[in-house]
Amino acid sequence: MTDTVTDTAADNLLLRILLDPESRRDPYPLYQELRELAPVLRSSMGALVLSRYDDCLEVLRDPRLGRGTRARLAGELPIPEMPAGFDVDLEQSREFFERATNSMLFADPPDHTRLRRLASRAFTPQRVEALRPAVQAMVDELLDGMAEKEEVDVIEALAFPLPVTVIGELLGVPAADRAAFQPLVGAGVAALDPTASSDDLARAIVVQDEMAEYFVDLVAERRRRPAADLLSGLVAARDEDDALSDDDGFETTTNLIGNGLLALLRHPDQLARWRGDPGLARSGVEELLRWDSPVHLNGRTALEPAEVVGERLEPGDFVTVLAAGANRDPARFADPEVFDVGRADNAPLSFGWGIHNCLGAALARMEGEVVFNALLARFPTIELAVDEPERKPTLVLRGLASLPVRLA
Ligand code: HEM
Numbered sequence: 001m002t003d004t005v006t007d008t009a010a011d012n013l014l015l016r017i018l019l020d021p022e023s024r025r026d027p028y029p030l031y032q033e034l035r036e037l038a039p040v041l042r043s044s045m046g047a048l049v050l051s052r053y054d055d056c057l058e059v060l061r062d063p064r065l066g067r068g069t070r071a072r073l074a075g076e077l078p079i080p081e082m083p084a085g086f087d088v089d090l091e092q093s094r095e096f097f098e099r100a101t102n103s104m105l106f107a108d109p110p111d112h113t114r115l116r117r118l119a120s121r122a123f124t125p126q127r128v129e130a131l132r133p134a135v136q137a138m139v140d141e142l143l144d145g146m147a148e149k150e151e152v153d154v155i156e157a158l159a160f161p162l163p164v165t166v167i168g169e170l171l172g173v174p175a176a177d178r179a180a181f182q183p184l185v186g187a188g189v190a191a192l193d194p195t196a197s198s199d200d201l202a203r204a205i206v207v208q209d210e211m212a213e214y215f216v217d218l219v220a221e222r223r224r225r226p227a228a229d230l231l232s233g234l235v236a237a238r239d240e241d242d243a244l245s246d247d248d249g250f251e252t253t254t255n256l257i258g259n260g261l262l263a264l265l266r267h268p269d270q271l272a273r274w275r276g277d278p279g280l281a282r283s284g285v286e287e288l289l290r291w292d293s294p295v296h297l298n299g300r301t302a303l304e305p306a307e308v309v310g311e312r313l314e315p316g317d318f319v320t321v322l323a324a325g326a327n328r329d330p331a332r333f334a335d336p337e338v339f340d341v342g343r344a345d346n347a348p349l350s351f352g353w354g355i356h357n358c359l360g361a362a363l364a365r366m367e368g369e370v371v372f373n374a375l376l377a378r379f380p381t382i383e384l385a386v387d388e389p390e391r392k393p394t395l396v397l398r399g400l401a402s403l404p405v406r407l408a
Helices: 006-017 030-036 053-060 068-074 089-102 111-123 125-147 152-158 162-169 181-190 198-224 228-239 250-266 268-276 278-291 361-378
Strands: 039-043 048-050 151-153 295-301 306-308 312-313 318-322 382-384 406-407
Touching: 006 030, 006 039, 006 361, 048 053, 053 125, 053 295, 053 318, 068 089, 089 198, 125 152, 125 162, 125 361, 151 152, 152 250, 152 361, 162 382, 181 198, 181 250, 250 268, 250 278, 250 382, 268 278, 268 361, 278 361, 295 406
Parallel strands: 048 318
Antiparallel strands: 039 048, 151 406, 295 318, 306 312, 382 406
């Protein structure tokens, strides 16, 4: 990297964002302060940290930057040193990433191209639209369950079970097996955080093995007895069992529903507006994604020497993209601190960009549209039952642990 001097005040701000559990509650003022103080920060952790929309976009779509997972494991790229305050066991981290190389999220071309081509058959816009009635039926059933109680935790009753059921149906995971995914998902998510502890990594490694074993068995079963589901189709199309064991997409969709409903409850005028006009579902979901993104941090590794946002990168250099901060950049969004479910020209960075752009984006958007329209149509009154809902401790995937509401 070029030897730009690190701005100490900005660096301290970044450490607060990453390490201080207190800042989880509302990191947005900190993102703004950082963007004003040092939008291109050469942090003491070694990474280049970006908080302006255009800079983030430039990095996400640059093919000279990628994940670098396999190259690091093979010793072709340097492994960054972890600074004080980050308790990461390098051996464990290695074990985690060795398993993760089977997932397209962590892969670079040509592996990425192969894995993504295979899986993208499942997520074409036509296929997603065809699922809408089934998703509507699943949502209606979950809302029936919620309607029986006066106070209900939306995370437990709707936001968690919905994506698991949808993906379960899509892939053909038997209904009886799906409940077992809940504890597994949480463990996998914690390992993505920069502050992941040894325990987080150890749990995630066990989960990776359990998931892989589960899907290898399921694929073997479909090979013996094909069914009318996606997994059978993929097995028939190509005998490869590593592509769809990805657990991405459960927790993020849960966070879209949880963070999104909280945002609406805190902006009753916007909630009323959407309730009165279900046609706002599309722009409304986009604004929920911008306002409180299910994914706050993203990143890329330089795979070759490159100059981006005016900075020189050497192979292995890491760039952190503060996507949730960029989503409030006034240079890109008019009145970014105004929550507006009818916002036009909205393109948040919440699904990433470039070749890793979220494969499930169309599905997640459709689920969001169905969920919020159904909730608003079904319950004339939805009220927060606590002042401050409990949060999960993670930042990369930021969301609520519970969201108790009263329904009428
Ligand atoms: C609101 C919900 C969701 C959000 C906010 C979200 C966000 C993201 C983000 C930020 C990335 C990385 C993009 C990048 O680095 O440029 C990603 C990748 C990915 N997501 Fe999602 N996601 C969501 C739902 C889903 C769903 C429902 C699925 C699947 C059923 C899914 C599957 C994937 C996959 C497979 C990748 C890896 C793509 C690649 O590396 O080529 N996501 N997602």
